[in-house]
Amino acid sequence: MIFIKTEPELELIRRSGEVLRDAFLEIEKVLRPGVTTAELDRVAEDFIRSRGGKPAFKGYHGFPASICASINEQVVHGIPGPRELKEGDIVGIDMGVVKEEFYSDATRTYPVGEISEEVRRLLRVTREALDLGIDKARAGNHLSDISHEVQKHAESHGYSVVRALVGHGIGRQMHEEPQIPNFGPPGKGPVLRAGMTLAIEPMINVGGSEVLTLKDKWTFVTVDGKLSCHFEDTVAVTEDEPLIMTR
Numbered sequence: 001m002i003f004i005k006t007e008p009e010l011e012l013i014r015r016s017g018e019v020l021r022d023a024f025l026e027i028e029k030v031l032r033p034g035v036t037t038a039e040l041d042r043v044a045e046d047f048i049r050s051r052g053g054k055p056a057f058k059g060y061h062g063f064p065a066s067i068c069a070s071i072n073e074q075v076v077h078g079i080p081g082p083r084e085l086k087e088g089d090i091v092g093i094d095m096g097v098v099k100e101e102f103y104s105d106a107t108r109t110y111p112v113g114e115i116s117e118e119v120r121r122l123l124r125v126t127r128e129a130l131d132l133g134i135d136k137a138r139a140g141n142h143l144s145d146i147s148h149e150v151q152k153h154a155e156s157h158g159y160s161v162v163r164a165l166v167g168h169g170i171g172r173q174m175h176e177e178p179q180i181p182n183f184g185p186p187g188k189g190p191v192l193r194a195g196m197t198l199a200i201e202p203m204i205n206v207g208g209s210e211v212l213t214l215k216d217k218w219t220f221v222t223v224d225g226k227l228s229c230h231f232e233d234t235v236a237v238t239e240d241e242p243l244i245m246t247r
């Protein structure tokens with residue numbers, strides 16, 4: 001079932017999302033060529049705890065870190081470690097916070113140093129797809145209006161959307177109903193209502209949409225080895241404009 005959040009519950013999600021938003025600012029201070037993803041993980045965990053939150057991913061189904069750091073052809077769920085970021089890489093940082101029993105979840109994909117115009121375009125289009133999807137998170141719309149908007153935008157730029165992974169409801173649990181695919185026809189699925197909270201997260205590939213998991217059992221990569229990009233925000237449906245809890 002899809003949980004409708006009360007005003008006080010929405011306020012708690014907003015407060016959780018505020019810590020998460022600020023954690024990205026801390027990551028941005030240290031993200032440069034030469035930094036390891038383990039260092040980014042440490043910065044994020046220390047910060048989240050300093051603000052009274054807990055890193056929601058740590059220990060989640062046994063995940064060993066506070067952030068997912070997915071580089072280049074890695075789509076999601078990359079495990080932080082000794083790998084150094086290098087000039088021209090892109091890195092998707094996916095983080096979750098739980099605070100006062102409520103979760104927030106967001107992802108930013110960052111350029112490392114200078115990246116090519118072509119790669120900048122991928123980042124821009126993915127961010128736009130997220131914004132366009134969010135704009136459909138309005139009471140009275142159907143869930144798949146979000147999905148359709150993301151797919152339409154990505155494909156109109158020659159990219160493909162990952163189909164094996166989806167966004168999700170969020171609240172007292174990190175993953176609640178409904179699942180939110182990044183593709184599909186509009187006008188399907190549940191009707192959105194004020195008080196629903198959704199983690200909308202387009203994952204967009206330069207090449208084909210197929211992904212597979214590495215031997216570490218976590219890291220998803222593109223099958224064709226081409227770049228993938230991921231942005232995500234936690235959003236509340238209201239009677240009015242969508243409320244982005246993680247910006």
Ligand code: MG
Pocket residue numbers: 105106167168199201232
């Ligand atoms: Mg998520």
